[in-house]
Amino acid sequence: MKMRNPPVNSLSLEFLTELLISLEKLESDKAFHAIILTSDCPGIFSAGLDLMEMCGRDPTHYAEYWKAVQELWLRFYLSHLVVISAINGVNAAGGCLLALSCDYRVLADNPKYAMGLNETLLGIIAPFWFKDTLVNTVGHRTAERALQLGLLFPPAEALQVGMVDKVVPEDQVLSAARSELAQWLAIPGHARQLTKSLMRKPTADRLLKERDADIQNFVRFISRDAIQKALRVYLEKLKQKKT
Ligand SMILES: CCCCCC/C=C\CC(=O)SCCNC(=O)CCNC(=O)[C@H](O)C(C)(C)COP(=O)(O)OP(=O)(O)OC[C@H]1O[C@@H](n2cnc3c(N)ncnc32)[C@H](O)[C@@H]1OP(=O)(O)O
Numbered sequence: 347m348k349m350r351n352p353p354v355n356s357l358s359l360e361f362l363t364e365l366l367i368s369l370e371k372l373e374s375d376k377a378f379h380a381i382i383l384t385s386d387c388p389g390i391f392s393a394g395l396d397l398m399e400m401c402g403r404d405p406t407h408y409a410e411y412w413k414a415v416q417e418l419w420l421r422f423y424l425s426h427l428v429v430i431s432a433i434n435g436v437n438a439a440g441g442c443l444l445a446l447s448c449d450y451r452v453l454a455d456n457p458k459y460a461m462g463l464n465e466t467l468l469g470i471i472a473p474f475w476f477k478d479t480l481v482n483t484v485g486h487r488t489a490e491r492a493l494q495l496g497l498l499f500p501p502a503e504a505l506q507v508g509m510v511d512k513v514v515p516e517d518q519v520l521s522a523a524r525s526e527l528a529q530w531l532a533i534p535g536h537a538r539q540l541t542k543s544l545m546r547k548p549t550a551d552r553l554l555k556e557r558d559a560d561i562q563n564f565v566r567f568i569s570r571d572a573i574q575k576a577l578r579v580y581l582e583k584l585k586q587k588k589t
Pocket residue numbers: 353354356390392393394395396397398436438439440441464465468470471472473563564567581584585587588
């Protein structure tokens with residue numbers, strides 16, 4: 347599955363919906379057993395959630411957007427398919443969450459390709475299920491530091507903390523993901539799927555139980571004047587970087 351939403355694969359509502367439909371199609375076709383998730387945007391895996399979806403819109407839109415973000419995470423996190431990410435670019439916040447929801451992560455060895463949950467740098471907070479997904483991957487202490495500081499880890503550090511499983515030269519990201527896949531596909535499917543569910547269901551259930559409250563919380567938080575202002579300032583900084 348090659349993500350293509352130029353210029354930065356930001357996760358707009360439309361793009362989230364496309365990803366969701368693609369995933370559902372693959373999951374419902376018995377011929378498919380695995381996905382390699384990668385990017386078609388040079389140098390960028392994903393810039394995360396689309397800031398334009400969270401800025402200057404009305405509460406109904408925020409609620410619809412957040413429901414789609416939740417849905418995509420739940421589907422990827424609990425997918426019965428083997429999902430491996432071949433991370434071939436910088437990968438921030440919501441994009442990093444997507445990669446963390448995969449079963450295995452291969453990252454291209456380029457110092458520019460940092461990844462992490464950098465929400466605090468924008469003045470926003472990673473929701474509990476983003477946090478849980480990170481804790482499940484790197485452990486509590488590393489997650490606590492990474493989340494508070496909004497750290498984006500370059501490849502060597504991402505490997506060291508366990509945010510990714512393998513770092514390989516850039517031209518080998520896909521082949522490395524394919525080689526890894528062979529090992530996962532050699533395991534009896536039902537045993538692997540049930541084990542995945544055993545490991546992940548408690549984390550997903552936390553959100554499933556509180557889904558509506560989580561949407562309301564997001565809408566309340568994102569609608570605050572101070573948060574809107576912080577997002578606008580961040581977007582403006584991104585634009586000024588060019589001049
Ligand atoms: C209680 C709940 C609270 C809320 C929880 C929210 C949870 C998750 C939040 C997120 O995922 S927020 C998104 C965080 N993402 C980032 O911080 C990354 C921001 N982007 C960048 O750092 C850079 O764009 C890049 C990815 C490193 C690429 O750099 P490059 O120089 O190649 O490209 P740019 O010139 O910076 O960008 C091109 C173009 O895209 C626009 N853009 C970039 N990122 C986003 C984005 N996330 N959403 C919307 N638009 C984005 C950027 O402004 C440029 O636009 P133009 O100037 O061309 O109009």
